[in-house]
Amino acid sequence: MKAMNVGLLGIGTVGGGTYAVLERNQSEIARRAGCPIRISVVADKDLDRAARVTGGKVRVVDDAFAVVSDPEVDIVVELIGGTTIARELMLAAIAQGKHVVTANKALLAHHGNEIFAAAYRAGVMVAFEGAVAGGVPIIKALREGLTANRIEWIAGIINGTSNYILSEMRSKRVSFATALGDAQRLGYAEADPTFDIEGIDASHKLTIMAAIAFGIPMQVDKVYTEGIARLSPEDIRYAEELGYRIKLLGITRRTPVGLELRVHPTLVPSTRLIANVEGVMNAILVQADAVGRTLYYGAGAGAEPTASAVVADLVDVTRMHSASRKHQVPYLAFQPDQLSDIPILPMEEVQTSYYLRIRAYDRPGVLADVTRILADRQISIEAMVQREPSEGEDQVDVIMRTNRTIEKNMVAALDGIEALASIVGKVIRIRLEEL
Amino acid sequence: MKAMNVGLLGIGTVGGGTYAVLERNQSEIARRAGCPIRISVVADKDLDRAARVTGGKVRVVDDAFAVVSDPEVDIVVELIGGTTIARELMLAAIAQGKHVVTANKALLAHHGNEIFAAAYRAGVMVAFEGAVAGGVPIIKALREGLTANRIEWIAGIINGTSNYILSEMRSKRVSFATALGDAQRLGYAEADPTFDIEGIDASHKLTIMAAIAFGIPMQVDKVYTEGIARLSPEDIRYAEELGYRIKLLGITRRTPVGLELRVHPTLVPSTRLIANVEGVMNAILVQADAVGRTLYYGAGAGAEPTASAVVADLVDVTRMHSASRKHQVPYLAFQPDQLSDIPILPMEEVQTSYYLRIRAYDRPGVLADVTRILADRQISIEAMVQREPSEGEDQVDVIMRTNRTIEKNMVAALDGIEALASIVGKVIRIRLEEL
Structure with a gap:
């Protein structure tokens, strides 16, 4: 049995995990794949680190392009990250006729x-299970497991850092800043946490899932993205009183007028399984016409969980290495000539429910003014909590849950409400999905 | 693009669902599969039903063996059920060089x-995603998604009928008989519910999952199987007071001395996601060395959810129809010549924790006697609830949660406890897993 030779680009966290998993489970993996899968060369700028991780057992080079053109390498695994060098390396590997595996969601x-166009021309596979939700085989579920279905929507907790912060804010009743600090101390958030807390990382993963679910090209620039940095513990507590938890969700939904693509904090009923996904864990809920609702849960990041996905891809590619293109699973689930051009809805056209927190002077008639403005836009109030003002205060918080409405209606209504003399500052508005 | 011709054996619930899904989503499915997939002939004893479901658009025959040998048929889908005729049909189809898809867990x-041996000799695929957990792509996750991992254990809610009954018993505080009656009225349980409530159906599914997870042959006769018919609402309530819910779980676990294969009611901490899976839904929790814990949730039965799995198999088989055997995913995840002969542990050797309910006369010294007998076998008590006797009663319920111990130790201890003069009747003992 000839071994499959892998060229590993980048031996940082995930690269190191990939090396460790392939070594530890080599016999189990070979028994599944039908032949050994071995890393024959590693490229990393840090040669010392590479030598340390591989224990000197594998050839180490600092030129990733040399690996890509190495005739001994059957499959290139790109775990460098970023979108510049990584892109060049992927395209170079593909041009050399190599199959590629990556966990790089930003790149994709x-x-x-x-x-994918270059890979199609070259007849090579591009596998990327590790790009979404780490070790959870959600790409495989969407690309292969649910092929019978017309997928209706996906809602996912696809950023562990944000979910950890929101879990901490709720369970320990701490501020965003405190929870972020804890996450950084524990290594769950980076020194510059922007990508995670502003929803950018989630928007990359959502882009990939939507492409596979609906057979559309990647359109990351059309994702509406709102992060969690402005959430307050009060809103998390009020949400809980209404029977909801706040999660950063990536949501994509097929509607008669177009596709929704959005990442934002979302109130979800506390009784839903996905509302109970805590800490750094990820979970993706998929609604599809035949199967109904399925949910996929697991570690969305980390060395070995992500390596689990990378190595599963390696096994798939190994098995299909010498098969012809028609036998391969299409990159985006649909055959490349069968992608759709479904329009992406701008956020103003998206329909959802809302949680509102309105700070008002404690005067008669305020509520009547607010509800009239909402009613003028066909927005009705499904539930309401009004706080008694604290001793000596003349302002109260009014919390509302509305019916479903178009975002632009809500924006216009809030403009009207905020213009009232009896209203203090901006209205806090968080979207809500019953799922 | 030549269409793939499917011969459908049996057009009952799942067969009808398969027909409906293939028809409704034919364009979406063809865009994924690369060619149309169409049912070209249906075999069913009930020709009227078959004609009704297919609207007269498909050839209908009453001889399934004619379909199996029909040269026009590329793939045979077996949805007849049972283990006699279905077995003959599967083997006949394989002998004719046809790929087969089935959802028949008892058969497998x-x-x-x-x-699988016959299919291997014939070089054909056998796909069976629908055999476990309906539309949840758990077979794909285990066979392909987690190939990097050494799987440690699986614990699954894999029988929707039982889970519905247990959910009803807990939420409505009704007896097993009442909940079963409700399930039967709603069509969730059959007139003879034995297969579901005695854990037999779950044992079939567990057998299949264990084979794939550990690369072992099917060994259904070695599954320890205990159903839910003897559970009382009291135990469900006491479990809840201790912070647990009772679920019928199929559990398989790798231990240094062999594999566990067991189906029984199990206390699970209420905070676990799997404890919150309610009604007829299924969920499978998998612990594996690289990815850690992943969970897969969805509808475990029903026409279209199961059809979702059957049609996903059809797409896979269509794509690989003309590929060679080495490109195919092995039937049981491991290459057929790479299966293991790991021993299956008898239940007496299985290690688990226990919930005990002991009915005792309200006398001094009873608890000392009980705990001494347990301690003699190194069984310690982790939590205990003792009820005050009701007015005029002289008996009390003592509820205990123990540490992990070997089943035969517990059996011996319970023999000793039940022999005490102060103990009334048999001790109720339900296994407990922290998961």
């Missing part, structure tokens, strides 16, 4: 269309 | 080894 969200 | 659990 931004340059996936170009990469 | 009992005759899978024979069927």
Whole structure:
């Protein structure tokens, strides 16, 4: 049995995990794949680190392009990250006729269309299970497990850092800043946490899932993205009183007028399984016409969980290495000539429910003014909580849950409400999905 | 693009669902599969039903063996059920060089080894996603998604009928008989519910999952199986007071001395996601060395959810129809010549924790006697609830949660406890897993 030779680009966290898993489970993996899968060369700028992780057992080079053109390498695994060098390396590997495996969601969200087109021309596979939800085989579920279905929507907790912060804010009743600090101390958030807390990382993953679910090209620039940095513990507590939890969700939904693509904090009923996904864990809920609702849960990041996905891809690619293109699973689930051009809805056209927190002077008639403005836009109030003002205060918080409405209606209504003399500051508005 | 011709055996619930899904989503499915997939002939004893479901658009025959040998048929889908005729049909189809798709868990659990051996000789695929957890792509996750991992254990809610009954008993505080009656009225339980409530159906599914997870042959006769018919609402309530819910779980676990294969009611901490899976839904929790814990949730039965799995198999088989055997995913995840002969542990050797309910006369010294007998066998008590006797009663319920111990130790201890003069009747003992 000839071994499959892998060229590993980048031996940082995930690369190191991939090396460790392939070594530890080599016999189990070979028994499944039908032949050994071995890393024959590693490229990393840090040669010392590479030598340390591999224990000197594998050839280590600092030129990733040399690996890509190495005739001994059957499959290239790109775990460098970023969208510049990684893109060049992927395209170079593909041009050399190599199959590629990557966990790089930013790269695929931004340059996936170009990469898949090049791979199609070259007749090579591009596997990317590790790009979404780490070790949870959600790409496989969407690309292969649910092929019978017309997928209706996906709602996912696809950023562990944000979910950890929101879990901490709720369970320990701490501020966003405190929870972020804890996450950074524990290594769950980076020194610059922007990508995670502003929903950018989630928007990359959502882009990839939507492409597979609906058979559309990657369109990361059309994702509406709102992060969690402005959430307050009060809103988390009020949400809980209404029977909801706040999660950063990536949501994509097929509607008669177009596709929704949005990442934002979302109130979800506390009784839903996905509302009970805590800490750094990920979970993706998929609604499809035949199967109904399925949910996929697991570790969305980390060395070995992500390596689990990378190595599963390696097994798939190994098995299909010498098969012809028609036998391969299409990159985006649909055959490349069968992608759709479904329009993406701008956020103003998206329909959802809302949680509102309105700070008002404690005067008669305020509520009547607010509800009239909402009613003028066909927005009705499904539930309401009004706080008694604290001693000596003349302002109260009014919390509302509305019916479903179009975002632009809500924006216009809130403009009207905020213009009332009896209202203090901006209205807090968080979207809500019953799921 | 030549269409793939499917011969459908049996057009009952799942067969009808399969027909409906293939028809409704034919364009979406063809865009994924690369060619149309159409049912070209249906075999069913009830020709009227078959004609009604297919609207007269498909050829209908009453001889399933004619379909199996029909040269126009590329793939045979077996949805007849049972283990006699279905077995003959599967083997006949395989002998004719046809790929087969089935959702028949009893057939695979009992005759899978024979069927896979015959299919291997014939070079055909056997796909069976619908055999476990309906539309949840758990077979794909285990066979392909987690190939990097050494799987440690699986614990699954894999029988919707039982889970519905247990959910009803807990939420409505009704007896087993009442909940079963409700389930029967709603069509969730059959007139003879034995297969579901005695854990037999779950044992079939567990057998299949264990074979794939550990690369072992099907060994359904070695599954320890205990159903839910003897559970009382009291135990469900006491479990809840201790922070647990009772679920019928199928559990398989790798231990240094062998594999566990067991189906029984199990206390699970209420905070676990799997404890919150309610009604007829299924969920499978998998612990594996690289990815850690993943969970897969969805509808475990029903026409279209199961059809979702059957049609996903059809797409896979269509794509690989003309590929060679080495490109195919092995039937049981491991290459057929790479299966293991790991011993299955008898239940007496299985290690687990226990919930005990002991009915005792309200006398001094009873608890000392009980705890001494347990301690003699190194069984310690982790939590205990003792009820005050009701007015005029002289008996009390003592509820205990123990540490992990070997089943035979517990059996021996319970023999000793039940022999005490102060103990009334048999001790209720339900296994407990922290998961």
